[in-house]
Amino acid sequence: MCLAIPGKIISVTGDDPLSRMGAVDFGGIQKDVNLAYVPEANVGDYVIVHVGFAISRVDESEANEVFEYLRQMGELPELKEGSP
Amino acid sequence: MNHGVEFTSACPIPIRQYPRILLAHGGGGKLMHELLEKMFFAAFGEAPANGRHDAAVLNFPAGRLAFTTDSYVVRPIVFPGGDIGSMAVHGTVNDLAMSGARPLWLSAAFILEEGLSMETLWGVVCSMRDAAARSEVRIVTGDTKVVDKGKGDGLFINTAGIGVIEHSLVIAPGSVKTGDAVLISGDVARHGMAIMSVREGLEFQSRIQSDSAPVSGLVRKLLAAGLELHCLRDLTRGGLASALNEIAETAKQRIVIEENSVPVREDVHAACELLGLDPLQVACEGRFVAFVPAKDADQALSIMRRDESGAGAGRIGAVENGDPPLVVLKSAIGASRILDMPSGEQLPRIC
Amino acid sequence: MKYLDEYRDGANAREYARQIARVTTRPWAIMEVCGGQTHAIVKFGIDELLPKSITLIHGPGCPVCVTPLEFIDKAIEIASRPGAIFCSFGDMLRVPGSKTDLLSVKAGGGDVRIVYSPLDAVKIAAQNPTREVVFFAVGFETTAPATAMAAHQAAEQGVKNFSMLVAHVLVPPAMEALLSSPECRVRGFLAAGHVCAVMGCAEYGPIAAKYRVPIVVTGFEPLDILQGVLMCVRQLEEGRAEVENQYARVVRRDGNEHARQLIRRVFEVAPRKWRGIGEIPSSGLRLRSQYEALDAEKRFGLADRDTAESAECLSGLVLQGRIKPAECPAFGKGCTPERPLGAPMVSSEGACAAYYRYRSHEMAADSTP
Numbered sequence: 189m190c191l192a193i194p195g196k197i198i199s200v201t202g203d204d205p206l207s208r209m210g211a212v213d214f215g216g217i218q219k220d221v222n223l224a225y226v227p228e229a230n231v232g233d234y235v236i237v238h239v240g241f242a243i244s245r246v247d248e249s250e251a252n253e254v255f256e257y258l259r260q261m262g263e264l265p266e267l268k269e270g271s272p
Numbered sequence: 273m274n275h276g277v278e279f280t281s282a283c284p285i286p287i288r289q290y291p292r293i294l295l296a297h298g299g300g301g302k303l304m305h306e307l308l309e310k311m312f313f314a315a316f317g318e319a320p321a322n323g324r325h326d327a328a329v330l331n332f333p334a335g336r337l338a339f340t341t342d343s344y345v346v347r348p349i350v351f352p353g354g355d356i357g358s359m360a361v362h363g364t365v366n367d368l369a370m371s372g373a374r375p376l377w378l379s380a381a382f383i384l385e386e387g388l389s390m391e392t393l394w395g396v397v398c399s400m401r402d403a404a405a406r407s408e409v410r411i412v413t414g415d416t417k418v419v420d421k422g423k424g425d426g427l428f429i430n431t432a433g434i435g436v437i438e439h440s441l442v443i444a445p446g447s448v449k450t451g452d453a454v455l456i457s458g459d460v461a462r463h464g465m466a467i468m469s470v471r472e473g474l475e476f477q478s479r480i481q482s483d484s485a486p487v488s489g490l491v492r493k494l495l496a497a498g499l500e501l502h503c504l505r506d507l508t509r510g511g512l513a514s515a516l517n518e519i520a521e522t523a524k525q526r527i528v529i530e531e532n533s534v535p536v537r538e539d540v541h542a543a544c545e546l547l548g549l550d551p552l553q554v555a556c557e558g559r560f561v562a563f564v565p566a567k568d569a570d571q572a573l574s575i576m577r578r579d580e581s582g583a584g585a586g587r588i589g590a591v592e593n594g595d596p597p598l599v600v601l602k603s604a605i606g607a608s609r610i611l612d613m614p615s616g617e618q619l620p621r622i623c
Numbered sequence: 624m625k626y627l628d629e630y631r632d633g634a635n636a637r638e639y640a641r642q643i644a645r646v647t648t649r650p651w652a653i654m655e656v657c658g659g660q661t662h663a664i665v666k667f668g669i670d671e672l673l674p675k676s677i678t679l680i681h682g683p684g685c686p687v688c689v690t691p692l693e694f695i696d697k698a699i700e701i702a703s704r705p706g707a708i709f710c711s712f713g714d715m716l717r718v719p720g721s722k723t724d725l726l727s728v729k730a731g732g733g734d735v736r737i738v739y740s741p742l743d744a745v746k747i748a749a750q751n752p753t754r755e756v757v758f759f760a761v762g763f764e765t766t767a768p769a770t771a772m773a774a775h776q777a778a779e780q781g782v783k784n785f786s787m788l789v790a791h792v793l794v795p796p797a798m799e800a801l802l803s804s805p806e807c808r809v810r811g812f813l814a815a816g817h818v819c820a821v822m823g824c825a826e827y828g829p830i831a832a833k834y835r836v837p838i839v840v841t842g843f844e845p846l847d848i849l850q851g852v853l854m855c856v857r858q859l860e861e862g863r864a865e866v867e868n869q870y871a872r873v874v875r876r877d878g879n880e881h882a883r884q885l886i887r888r889v890f891e892v893a894p895r896k897w898r899g900i901g902e903i904p905s906s907g908l909r910l911r912s913q914y915e916a917l918d919a920e921k922r923f924g925l926a927d928r929d930t931a932e933s934a935e936c937l938s939g940l941v942l943q944g945r946i947k948p949a950e951c952p953a954f955g956k957g958c959t960p961e962r963p964l965g966a967p968m969v970s971s972e973g974a975c976a977a978y979y980r981y982r983s984h985e986m987a988a989d990s991t992p
Contacts, residue, residue, distance in 0.1 A: 191548045191659060192765065192817045194626035206775065206885075214546055215624040216539030217469070217478040222742065225768055225882045234626055236820060236873050239712070239762075240740025241769045243879060244820040246626055250872040254846045258635060261642045261853070473738045532633075542624050547739075548714075548971065605636035605845050607668020609981035615960040 192238035194246055195221070197231050212237060285394045286310040293388040298418030308416065311394060315401040316380075316411040328412040330377060333436050338373035340364060341432035349392060349426055352466045353481025356429055357396035359557060361403035361411075362484050363508065364433040369488035370504045370560065372443040372495060373435030375407060380431050381415040385424030396427065407486035409433070439495055445522035447502040452591040453569035454527060455562045457487065457576055458584035459535040460512055464554035464618075465543040474547060480539055485558030490579040494562070499572055503563040507556040510614045514553070515561055516599045517613040526594030529611060530602050533588045552601075553614040563591065626872070630844030631667070639849035640672035643856055650676040651859050652808045653852060654801075654944055656794060657815035658685030658972025659843050665977035667845045677856065680808065680944035681977075683797055683900065684815050686762045687714050687970035688942060691896040692930040694761075694790040695720040701757050701788065701923055702733045708751060710744035711759040713737045717969045721930050741773035741787075748777070748785035757919045760789045765817040767791050767908055768882035771889040774910070774917050786919040789910055792895055794818050795826045796906035801943055802834045809944065811855040813841040813848065816870040821886075823878025827866045835864045842870040889914055898966060899932070899939030938965035941974050948978040955979060 195212035202208040205227055212221040212235065221235070226242045229235050235242035287310050296303040344360040354362075361378065368375040380400065384393065404411050441447075462483040469478045487506065494501060503523070505515045512534065520527050536544075536551045544551045558581060564572050569587055576582030594600075601611040655661060661681045664670055670679050683689055699720050702709035709725070716726040716735070729735035734754075738744050741758050748756035760770040770787065777785045794815055801807055814827060819840045827838045837858035841851030851869040858865060868874055886908070895907025910918050919925075932938075936958070937951045948954050948967070958964040960976055967973030 192820075193542075193545050194624065196625070206772070211477075215542030216537075217476050217480070217543050217546065219476045219546070222740075222769075222772065224772060224885075225879055227881065236817070238765055238817060239769045240742055241772065243765065243768065243817065243882060244873045244875070247872050247875075251626060253871055254630060254850055254869075255635065257850055257853075258638055258642065262638070473736055473743055538624065545624060545627065603667045604631045605633045605667050605669070605672065607671040609666065609668050612980045 192236045192243060194234050195219075195237055196234050197223070197229060200231060210242070212242070283394075283398055285391055286314060287390055287394075291390055293384045293386060293390065293393065293418055295386050295418050295420065298384065298416055304416065311397055312414060312416070315397045316404070328377070330412065334438075336437040338368050338371050338435040338437055339432070340367040341430065342367065343428060343430040345425070345428050346467070347425070348467075348470055349396065351470055351482060353462075354484040354557075355396055355399050356427060357400035358403040359482070359484045360429045360431045361400050361407060361409070362486050362558060364431040365407040365409055365486045365488050366506045366558070366560070368433050368435035369486075369491040370443070370506050371437065372439060372441055372491065372501065372504070373437045374492060375409045375433055375435040375488050377412045378404065378409050378431050378433045379413045380411050380429065382417070383424055383428040384416065384418045385426050386418055386421040388426055393427065403486070407488060441495075441501060443501050443504055445503050445519045448519065448523040448525055448563045448591055449502060449565070450525065450591055450593050451566055452502055452563045453566045453587055454516075454529065454589040454591065455564065455569060455572055455576070456512070456534065456586055456588050457490065457560050457562070457582045458483065458558070459537050459540065460507065460556050460559060461536060461540045461544060461551035461554035463557040464511065464549075465540050467555075468543065468547060476543065476546065478539055478543060480537075480543060483556055483558040485581050487558060487560055487581045490576060490581045493575050493579060494572060497571065497575055499568050500565055501562060502565070504560055506560040509555050511554045511556055512552045512561070513550075513599065513611050513614055516611065519563070520597040520599050524597045526592045526598050526600065527589060528592050528600045528602065529589035531604050533586060535584050535586055549618055552611060553618060561588075566590070627844065630842070630846040632846065636669075636672060636845050636849055639846065639853060643677065643849070643853050644674040646853070646860055647674050647676055647856055648860060650678070651810050651856060652678045652680055653811045653813065653855050654680040654682045654809040655813040655841070655848065656682040656684040656798065657818070657843075658688065658970070659817075660813060660815070660841065660848055661685070661974055661977060662972050663843055663845060663848060665981045669845055669848055672849070673852065677852065681941070681974040682944060683801070683897065683942040684763065684794065685942075685967065685970050685972040686766070686792060687718060688938065688966040688973045689792055689897040689899065690715070690718070690761050690790045690966070691898050692721060692932060693896070693928055694788060695724075696928065696930060697920065697925045698759050698788055699723060699725060699728055700925060701919060702728045702735050704755075704923070706754055708734045708736060708747060708754050708756045709759070710736050710738045710747060710756065712761065714970055714972075715759055715761060717963070718966045719963050719969065741769050742776065745773050745777050745780075745782055745785055748782045749780065752784055754784060755922075756785050758785070758787045760787045760791060762791055763794055763815065763818050764791075764822045764886075765815075765820070767886045767890065768821060768879070771885040774889045774914055775885060777917060778914065786917050786922045787910070788919040789890075789908065790895075791890070791908035792897065793892070793906050793908070795830060796903050797897065797900075798830055800900070800903045800906075802830070802836065804943070806945055809836070811837040811859050812839070813851040813855065814838050816840055816842045816847070816874060819868075819870070819874045819878060821879050821882045824866050824868055824874065824876050831864050831866050837864050838866045840866070840868045840870050840874050842873065897942075899936075899942045901939075933964045936964040938967045938975070941967055948975040951975070
């Protein structure tokens with residue numbers, strides 16, 4: 189739910205895990221983001237940011253899944269034509 | 273008062289003993305006289321031939337007269353890539369250019385809030401001087417008023433402009449024809465996002481600068497090439513969506529735009545995604561759309577791209593037959609939807 | 624933008640549409656839960672690419688739309704108090720209350736400020752110690768971790784002049800409420816990807832099993848939604864009713880435990896009225912008693928109140944997916960984004976607003992001879 193966009197962590201500050209902050213780059217603009225909820229994320233990682241908080245780290249190995257799934261569908265034998 | 277980016281004026285401020293505007297600066301007496309002499313007249317150049325009088329008397333060249341006015345209330349007063357002053361000059365110059373006029377003279381009326389920093393005012397005035405020089409116009413008359421603190425939000429400017437139309441084309445929505453190509457002079461949404469980047473509560477770090485700039489020189493080149501310009505419209509508040517909707521409605525035509533062909537810089541695109549705004553509805557300042565016969569599109573683009581204010585020009589769509597008049601957008605994935613007039617202020621969203 | 628633009632590719636979108644048409648043999652009605660997904664569908668015209676036998680029903684996942692009318696009125700009351708600074712996300716400002724909206728309060732001199740993050744509101748409170756600063760905490764589970772952190776930080780830093788009007792809502796109870804209605808036509812769901820990034824996928828297993836509906840956790844870009852639809856249709860065609868994760872690059876099965884920990888520390892589950900739908904048990908969050916000091920309703924002594932929606936407004940039926948916006952008699956006539964009767968016409972996620980903005984030419988075409 190809700191507007192959350194992917195950005196790349198450029199730098200990290202703060203020792204206290206709950207107030208760990210990062211400068212995150214979104215396609216050339218930067219915002220300071222709270223990283224408390226992604227302690228595993230580091231400089232260079234992509235995170236999904238919602239209202240100033242990183243809520244998840246982007247799993248780059250899954251990023252191609254959308255294209256891979258489509259490719260596999262294309263390789264399946266011809267199915268019965270769907271009714272429009 | 274948050275005036276955004278602070279001014280560092282290149283020219284030393286001429287009024288030193290009053291760091292802030294007082295009510296007396298609008299009172300018609302000595303202080304006001306000093307303000308006019310040392311600031312406004314000093315920056316805007318020598319007086320017209322009849323000296324400083326209630327009206328500027330000017331020799332108008334042969335041709336039709338174009339006349340426009342606009343008021344500027346932008347906040348913050350100073351923003352990345354410009355300020356309220358340069359924006360006012362460029363804005364009025366561009367309005368004249370959009371009817372194919374050569375801009376000649378501007379008036380500049382100021383409403384100052386008591387307490388406005390003299391440094392800020394001087395910065396704005398210098399900026400207007402530079403913008404006028406760049407636009408090849410002169411600021412020949414004006415007015416100054418001061419309102420009580422709390423009643424004026426710093427600084428408001430009104431500019432009116434006079435230009436001369438030296439050709440016989442009728443450049444207006446009524447001249448738009450089915451089949452016309454729709455061209456844009458550069459990438460969109462820079463001005464609005466530059467302002468957002470310094471707006472309290474929504475700030476972000478970026479290199480986005482307002483695109484506020486004069487386009488009159490470029491329009492003159494298009495006219496000089498003898499192109500049949502049907503309509504020109506500069507994009508301001510409401511961005512591309514607003515301008516196209518106004519033209520579609522007045523011209524009673526349907527305009528179809530390819531979303532992928534509208535140029536948007538990556539960082540502007542990212543800023544719009546961050547705040548949940550549509551770049552096609554965000555304000556620009558130094559951009560215009562041009563409606564030309566399809567056969568002239570390539571030549572027009574070639575002229576635009578060779579000019580600094582048209583470097584990013586491109587073809588974004590066409591005028592089609594259709595009722596009711598609308599602006600239709602073909603999305604990135606090929607489906608169509610309406611590009612509506614933005615309703616009210618664009619509010620950033622969470623969802 | 625990386626991890627965003629590549630999922631808007633036209634050629635891949637059309638290929639997904641072709642694959643969906645290939646596997647579809649019967650009509651299916653699928654609900655996308657999240658307002659962000661509705662927005663993408665209408666903005667990119669994704670439903671236009673789908674075979675006619677697939678119907679996308681727009682769900683109630685627009686927190687702006689479902690925030691109870693009472694909360695809007697309470698927000699307006701707080702914002703109108705002299706000395707108060709009322710902080711809110713931008714999209715709440717035009718939502719109609721019983722008599723007015725926050726934007727009008729702002730125009731009338733109320734100190735209403737748009738913030739991007741709840742932490743900005745805490746900062747404003749710290750910078751204005753003599754003023755009462757209130758944050759309007761709306762949103763689904765995606766936003767609750769941010770509000771929880773704001774509460775935690777305000778308590779830790781001893782910011783005494785900060786409080787929150789908490790109106791958070793939870794998705795799974797709403798889905799159950801929809802599914803248990805006899806009028807429900809939904810056969811499969813695209814679950815809200817960012818809600819699941821926080822909460823994980825586990826809550827949806829029991830729902831899928833109980834109601835025999837496939838639930839595909841889906842992202843927000845066109846290719847995500849198309850893949851989600853394809854995965855859902857394949858399940859429907861094969862008679863399966865499982866939870867699948869389309870949005871694996873962002874959603875882990877167990878979600879974000881750190882975020883959930885702080886949500887549990889600050890909030891507890893409570894009943895909540897959904898605007899246009901009615902009360903759904905255990906579908907909201909409220910502050911736990913140890914955070915009582917941060918509860919704006921208590922701090923401002925706001926009484927509960929009776930509210931009445933406009934009789935003409937059918938937003939409840941739209942939010943439940945029982946009618947399409949254009950089927951409402953007031954659509955585009957008595958109800959427009961400038962003069963909305965209800966929230967879905969004014970929220971950029973709302974189905975009514977999306978239809979009004981992007982689709983009115985179809986309606987206009989229908990009315991021309």
